[in-house]
Each structure stands twice: as C-alpha cells, then as structure tokens.
Amino acid sequence: MKPVLDSKPVRLILAVLSAVVIVFLLQRGFVFLRDTTASKIVIVVFAVLWGVGGVALLYTVANWIVELLPGKWVARVQPIVFVGPGLALLFWFLAIPVFRTLVLSFRDPTGQKFEGFGNYVYAFTNRIMIETFRNNFMWMVFGTFFCVSLGLIIAVLADKSRYEAVYKAIIFMPMAISFVGAGVIWKFVYTYKGEGVGISEIGLLNAIVLAFGGQSQPWLILPPYNNFFLIVIMVWLQTGFAMVILSSAIKGIPAELLEAARIDGASEFQIFFGITIPSIQGTLITVTTTIVIFSLKLFDIVRVMTGGNNGTNVIANEFYLQRFTYSDAGQASAIAVILLIAVIPVMIYNLRQFRESRAF
Amino acid sequence: MKSLQTKNNLSNFLVNFTLILICLIWIVPTLGVFITSFRNSEKIFQSGWWTILPHNEYVKTGEIKIDESVDVNGPITVDGVTHTFEEWRAGVVMPDGKQLTWYGNKRTRQIDIQTQEWIWFETGMTLENYKNVLSGKEIRFKDGSGQEIVRQGNNLNSAFLNSIAVAIPATIIPILIACFAAYGFAWMNFFGRKFLFTIVVALLVVPLQIALVPILQDYTKLNINGTFLAIWLAHTGFGLPLAIYLLFNYINQLPRDILESAFIDGASHFTIFTNLILPLSVPALASFAIFQFLWVWNDYLVSLIFLGDQNRVMTMALAAIVGEKGQDWHLLTAGAFISMILPLTVFFSLQRFFVRGLLAGSVKG
Amino acid sequence: MKKVLWQVLALMLVASMLLAACGTPAATEAPAATEVATEAPATEASGPEALPQGQELANAYAGMYDGTVVTMSGPFTDADAVKFDESVKVFEEATGIDIQYAGSKEFEASIRAAVEGGTVTDIVDFPQPGLLASFVAEGKAIDVNTVVNPDWLAENYIESWLQMGTMEGPDGPIMAGVWARANGKSLVFYPKAAFDAAGYTVPETWDEMMALTEQIAADGDTPWCIGIESGAATGWTMTDWLEETMLRTTSLENYDAWVAGELKFDSPEVRTALKYVTDIWFNDAYVYGGRSSIPTTFFGDAPKPMFEEPTKCWLHRQGNFITSFFPEGLEAGVDYDFFYLPPIDPQYGKPVLGAGDIYAMFNDRPEVRAVLQYFSTGESVKGWIEAGGAISPHLDSNLDWYGDPVTRKVAQVLKEATAFRFDGSDLMPGAVGAGSFWKSMTDYVSGSIDEDTALQQIDASWPK
Structure with missing residues (x-):
C-alpha cells in the first residue's frame, strides 16, 4: 500500500529532514533563551526542557538515521553515535586544553618564548613546590585511606542496622554542603583566638582541649600537622561518596552466599574478609581511584581554609595562583603537567584491572 | 540458642553504638554552625555556640572601687583576701562563694562582684540572619544632605532559579551522554576502542582550572558566553570522564547473557540501550545523578568564569552577600543552610534507588 | 595497553616540544x-x-x-x-x-x-x-x-x-x-573614649609610641590589635606594616628601588625595617592574643576588641577603610579616632602610605x-x-x-601629602605583591619559616 513511504531512501530523507528541523528548532530555542526577557521561571522551565529534551532528541534522530543505513554501515557508524558526542566534548573541554597546557609548559610566562625545561626545573627545585608535592602526597595517602576505610566500615555496619537510612543520611550530608559552607563549618572548629585575659575560644576543638586542661592551639598554622586538620575536612566531605557506592555494592552480594557462610560457622570478621571484600573488590578499586584522583586535584578546601599558607599548599592551588594571580602561564602549565604525570601509575593500575575483567 | 540471641543483641548494640559515635562526630560541626546561624552577629564572636546550652555562669552583681592610695603594682587586699593584680584579674573565688574579678586594666581600679547563676536560654536568638540572606542585607548610608538611604543588597531569589536552571540540565545531559558512551565502550566493537577509553581514564585527573581560559576563548568565538548552554556544556565536559568511568564499570558488569539473547531476538543496539540497559542502570544513574547534581549545585568557579553576573547562581550570590572584605559569618552560616535544602531534598528523594546502587553489578558469577 | 599509553605520552611530549619551540605563539591573540x-x-x-x-x-x-x-x-x-x-x-x-x-x-x-x-x-x-x-x-x-x-x-x-x-x-x-x-594608610586607630578616660596621650614619635605601648602593657593590657587573615590574600596587613617602617627608616629612593625590585628583600634596609615590625608583633605582651593569633585573626575582626567592655587592646594600625568593620553605632571622633603612625627617624620626614x-x-x-x-x-x-x-x-x-x-x-592628610607613597606590594608584580610577599610574611609571622628563608624566598620569586 505504501511502498514509497516504506522504502529506505525515502525514510532516510525523512529522517535527515527531521534532523534538520530539530537542529533548526534547537537553534531558535537557543536564540530565544539568550535574548529573552521573559520571567525567570519561564526561562528556567524552557531551559531545562530545551537542554535535556534537545540532547535526547538529537540522539534519537541520529540513531534513526544510522539504522536506516545499509547493513554494513550500521555497525560502523553506530559507535560514532554512541561514543562520538561524549568523546567530542571530552576532547574539546579537556584533551585540547591539556595539549595547550603541555605546549605552554615549555614557554615563558606570557607564552611567547621557548624556555625548554626551565619551568620544570623550577618546579622541582623550589622549596614551596617541593612542599606542595609533599602535601599532595599526604592528601592522597591519608585522605584516600580514611575516606575509603571509613566509608567501608560504615557501609558494612549500617547494613546490619535497622536505622541504616538515618546513619547513611548523616554521613552523606556534608556532600550537600558547598565548599564555602564547609569552610565556615570547619572554621568554627579550628578557630583560635589566642592567649590572654578575657579571651574565650569560640572554636570547638580548642574548647575541648581547654576543657581537658590543655592549651589552645592555632591549629591551622602548625605545619605540617595543619595538613592533617585539612585532610579531616576532606574525609568528612567525601566519606559519604565512598559509603554510598560501597554500600550499594555490598547490597549486591547474594544473600545465599552470606547465609551459607554463617551456617558454616564463619565469624563476622571472616565473612568480611573472606566474602565481602573479594565480592566488592572491583567497586573498591573504582572508589579508591576516584578518591585518589579527587585528592590530587584538591583545590577548594585549601583555598577556602588557608589559601595555601603555612605549608598547606597543594598543586591545584599553586596552579591557580601561578596561572591567574601571578600571570605565569608557563610555570602554571608545568605544574599541571606534573600533576598529570603523577597519576599515570593509577591509570596503569586501573587499565590492568579492566583487562583482567572481561572487557579489555 | 539463647546464647546466640545475647550474642546477637550484643553485636547489634556494638554496631549501633559505633555508628552513633561516628554520626555524632560527623554531625557536631554542622550542628554548631546550624546553631550559630540563629545567633546574632556579635555573640558569635564572643562565645562558642555551645554556650546556648544551659550552663552555669558568673554574672556581675556589683562592683568594688579600689582606692587611689592602693598600689596596684603590689599585692592588693580586698575583704581580707590578698592577691596580685594578675590573680585578681583572672578572678578569685571568695570564701562566701562569690567571685571577684578585676575589670579592665590597672587604671580602672574596679573589681566586679560576680555570682554563679544558671543560664537556661541564650537571649537574642534571631531569624535575622536568614532574613538578611533571603531578602538582601539592608545597607544604610547617608547621602549629601544627611538623609539616610536604605538599599537592599543582593538577595537569593533569582539566584535560586538560576541554580536550578544550571543544575538540572548540567546533571542530566552528562549522564545521558556518558551512558551512551559507556554502553558503546562496553558493548560495541570499533576501531580504537581501548585507546579511546585509555584517554577517558587519563582525563579523569585533569584539573578543570587548566581549561578555563581556552574554553572561554572558544565561547567568545562562538558568542555563547554567559548563556545557560555555555555552562551546561562546561559542566558536561568537566563531568564526563568520571561519569563515563563509573557508568562503564556498571554497564560492563551487567550479565552478558541477557544482552546476547536480546541480540538473537534481533534487537538493535539502540533498542537494547533504551529498553534494557537504561532500566537496568537506574540505580547507578540515580547515584551518579545525585553526585553530579551536588557538584554542579555547589560549584563556584565554573559559574563565575562562564556564567557571568546577569545569571548569577546561589554560590555566587552568597559570595557577593558576604562581600569582598567582609567575613560575615552570621550570614554565611545562614546561607550555607539555605543552599543545602535542595540538595538534601534531592538526596532523600533519590535514596530509595540506592537499595541496589551504583556498581552493584560488580558482583558477578 | 600500557605500551599504548607510553607511546601516546611520548608522542604528545615530542609534539608539544616541537610546537612550543618553533610554532607560532599559541597565546598571541589580537589585543x-x-x-x-x-x-x-x-x-x-x-x-x-x-x-x-x-x-x-x-x-x-x-x-x-x-x-x-x-x-x-x-x-x-x-x-x-x-x-x-x-x-x-x-x-x-x-x-x-x-x-x-x-x-x-x-x-x-x-x-x-x-x-x-x-x-x-x-x-x-x-x-x-x-x-x-x-x-x-x-x-x-x-x-x-x-x-x-x-x-x-x-x-x-x-x-x-x-x-x-x-x-x-x-x-x-x-x-x-x-x-x-x-x-590612606599610616593611621593608628584608638578607642578615643576609653583612651582619654585612661589618661593616655597620643604619641608624636616612634619612641613615644613604644613608650605608650610599654605603658599599656605595664597596666596589664595588650596594646596592639593585629590580625592578617584575609582568605587567599592573607598577609597583606603585614606587608603594609613593613612598607610603613621602610618609609620611616630609609630614603624614598630606596623605597622606590625596593618596590621596583632593585633593592633586595634580603638587604640591611629591609631587615632593619622588619625588625621594627617584629619588635611589636613577636612580643606576646604587646599583641592581643599573642603572636600566633595574628595569622588566624581576620583583619576586619582585629580592631573589634578595642570596643569591647572593658577595652582589650588599644592601638590598631590600618587604612581608613577599616572603620566600616568597626561595630555599628560608634561615632567617629568620639568613640574612635586615629593618629598618624609616627616617624622613626626625623631625617625621613613624615611620609604617608596609601x-x-x-x-x-x-x-x-x-x-x-x-x-x-x-x-x-x-x-x-x-x-x-x-x-x-x-x-x-x-x-x-x-x-x-x-x-x-x-x-x-x-x-586632608592625603591631599596635602608631599612624601606620599603607594602601597608597595600593590605595585610589585603579582607573583611578589599578591604572592610570595604575602605568603612568606604570613609564614614568617606564624613561625613556619625563619626570617632568612622568608626574605630569600621573596627575592627568588621575583619574575626575571
């Protein structure tokens, strides 16, 4: 009855046409969004619909077109539809800037003259830089260790409790707080007003120390311990992340497995090390990797709490200072590149894990 | 049987006790700031927030003047008790239970008589901080004719809507794109798959600060600076590596046989993706959604650079309220709690998806 | 996989070196x-x-x-x-x-x-x-x-x-x-009402100011309120102090040379000036809360104890903008006033920092x-x-x-100033004036590093 409409070329043309129409409509929507003076609520609703709907539509139409292609081409082109947009964005927003950074790292502050490895030599000989690398190492080791282990302990324990949701919500809550907010919260813990008559400490930690007969301390200006006080903030913020992910992995352990072990008389510790840990090993690696990377990129906590003073500087903060405040693009880029190199072992480990699993 | 019961009770108690202890440590700093957000700005600096709890405190009930003839540099005798200035200043508990404390420095020649009293409630708890944050701080100054002018400072009204307009698409778009990509990496065979995935993992570590200037230059060429599209794209670009990495981990570990039987039934990749993978991945998607939402919601730097001032989001508005030089802790504390409301709501509403959450599929046969 | 990775890295390195060495400058944009x-x-x-x-x-x-x-x-x-x-x-x-x-x-x-x-x-x-x-x-x-x-x-x-x-x-x-x-900087604020009631007098010379400091300390109070915390800009108050004493202990030419990077931080002139600052700052009896409270006290909160009951500290050197951080309801000229931070050596006149x-x-x-x-x-x-x-x-x-x-x-002070000098750290290149100068001074005050390290570190950071 409808051989014409059913034939592939016609449907292909239709599909391409509709793609053109959608792109056009999205473009109109964009112009409307940019220039409109409508009320904020209208803009917000429209923006959400336009943004989310637009992306979904584009994928659907692109796939529609692809599936109408001749058989051999479907398999060739389809991965581009699936993986392409993500990769394109990644290249635009991260890979190309990385490359530009790499180029700049061999140049002078304004990016005009070639300087060879001068910026790198500086980065590895300057006292502040070496301190910065040491600090990042501390963040990576201690921050990650406490985040993951606490997250795991809480996830395992909460699993056994009736009030699981309450506990998890409390541990998770700091994640909902902005870094500025977290900065305020922890300043009220660490603040120090000094010694003298009539001075009462308003910081919680000093109040506790005083109550036990100790002396109040300026916690944040005591290198190298101040780094630990800052790491505590990261643990407080990020344990929720580890906990949520690990907890869901623990939920995925088949109940029969645990039941059987219990019937065999295994203790809770044996179950933990013998069943739980091996079962969630993949997730543990993922979580650890994510937090290691997070601690290497760490910026906000240091920026808000100490600005990197008194021996608390970290790489990302030093990059930010060099790049923007000191206007030294070359030096800043070298620092960023070193950060990238520092993570290579983590990457290699991860890729090996993938290879061992089925996919790679 | 009975001993097993007691053992269970004991371990139950231990589990809950440990958790309560950890939760207490977790919540006390926040609680302190929550209380602080209701105190007035002067009290915040004079006493710790815990002083709103009932406590015993010395309250001034009278004063004694020290005669000019007394040498304040030597021992000073009051009511038959002799101490040095420093000791008097630190406070001396008299035999009748009252405390005498020297007021100010040596020149005041004044000693306050203090008695202990219970303070049950702190006076002056206020909602003023919240009012100031929500409707804008009142800024008062005089103009040339000496007339007082009152201007309302920045408020959070439009900032709240802007934050929503930024955060919702900037959460959903990267997840959608990442989900497609993760599926592609996990289930499709194409040239350069491993190589490209290596790059994705490598990009995880790139600090977004390095991309700010290059992207801004691109945006200027495209003329999309300051638009919502610009900031969605930015958050998408910066969030994608982690999104792809986490979702790949999940999708890769879904049971292969389900998919293979679907293929045999003749389903296309797209159909499998929308009808099978997406529904199966809901817990993982929900988990990542909440994280991405929180990161976007609490982001300051990306919005500052790409969104500009006309569409300022909550974090920017809060920073502006606090002022360049000011450290208005009373406003910051209130603001921090206001900006937490929505993320917490989102968390609680998505929590039910966490029953089987992200990466649950890592348990494989 | 690992091999691929290393190949990619090596390739990128070589390519970027080539680009950096001979390509057209990536950053040249038309102004x-x-x-x-x-x-x-x-x-x-x-x-x-x-x-x-x-x-x-x-x-x-x-x-x-x-x-x-x-x-x-x-x-x-x-x-x-x-x-x-x-x-x-x-x-x-x-x-x-x-x-x-x-x-x-x-x-x-x-x-x-x-x-x-x-x-x-x-x-x-x-x-x-x-x-x-x-x-x-x-x-x-x-x-x-x-x-x-x-x-x-x-x-x-x-x-x-x-x-x-x-x-x-x-x-x-x-x-x-x-x-x-x-x-205008070079101003020392004091709680006028309490100051007058206590019978203190405004000093005209540095020695008089130090005598007043000693007097207040002997009376059992800490004379100075000092705080340098200011988020990412922590330390600028310290640099102001050093600039003030530089202007008062050496010639304007030397000050200008110092700001221009020609006079080293690690020089007798700067060390002398720094000594005048630390004589006050590092004496726990002179500073409210003691030396270690300086880096942890927000600069805007620093003057507040001057207006507490009873007065906790008496002198605060800062620019005129600090009055907007004073507690509300204070009347200028009645509750507080300022005096000019007095000269140290009469031969350098009465310079004003702004x-x-x-x-x-x-x-x-x-x-x-x-x-x-x-x-x-x-x-x-x-x-x-x-x-x-x-x-x-x-x-x-x-x-x-x-x-x-x-x-x-x-x-009036500013308008009539003859020896007016701009805040030196604001004029220095960002890497020094908004970077190592602030940072090193903060670390020095908190005791994280010593004087030699601090001064040499600033000199080393000066852009070549």
Missing part, C-alpha cells in the same frame, strides 16, 4: 583593545563644545549616548557595590548611559580569565596597579592619555598619582588608567570614553564620599563632602 580603536575618534564636528576632560563627556551630557551600556567589573561587592551604583546615578540620569557594575570575590583570577578569554568588561577597577601592569605589558589596556585630556589629568591629580598610573606597554609607557578612589583604585579601559567606544572622562573628576565619587568609605584622589574634590570628621582628616 581586544585595538580592534575598535580606529573608529573611536568619531567625535562629530557638530557636537557640543568639549569639556576640559574631553569631547565625549560633553557629548554624553548632550544626550548623544542615551541608551548605551558601559560594563564595569571589579572586586567590590556588597555595600561598596551599592554605594558605587548610588554615586554614578546622577551621571546615568544626566546622560542616559547605563553603567553596569559586577563585582566578584575572585576578582584577581576572573579578570585574568576574562581578558584572555575576550570577555573583559569595558572598564575594570584594579585595586592593585601591579596586576594592571601585567595587562598593560601585554598591550591589553588602552592608553588613557588618548582618552582623557592629559592637561586635565595633570591639573586634577598630584604628580605621584600620575607617575604610578604610568606603566610600560609594549610600545613604550602609557597612562594605564584614571585614579578613582584613594585610601593605596587606591585605578580604572583601566579595555574597550574603546565613545560612551566608554565619556564614562572614563567622568571618572577623572571628583564629582564621580561624591556620592560615595558622602556615603562614607571612599576618599577622592582628585584635586577638584571638596573636603566638605566628607560625612565624618575622621575621614575628612584622612582626606
């Missing part, structure tokens, strides 16, 4: 400034007669730019932003030009991104000329001498302001901006020129002065505008 410059002198012959500041201002008042928008950015937010808006309202109403100001807390960083990204506003307020200097060196800012009549500038500013506004561009020195706001905001122009359009010309007049800050919080560097401003006697006194 945004010059793009429109050619069409700018579009002043119609038929326009109104020029004002002393320039043609465009007259055009603006004639309504020729009605409906145009001039964007501005800078670090002031909150009350300052409101007062700024208020003070330019008269101009906006008279000309129909809309001046849109946006302030941000991360100004130092966002301005760099904006300039390089090509989104910079028409006019930018720099509280740190050193930061502006780096943009001038890259040829990004417009020479104000081509915008505002140089004769008018010479007439309306004292010489030292103009000297500080002159910066080295790629094609020789240019006038980088107009000075719109000033503030700072200010310079407005630089990045986009050249007639209405932007008009606005910049307007900012070169005292009239432009009148509303702000009346509202409090600003001091005018313009000579055509009127002392009667100042709302309170204390600010008026500061303005």
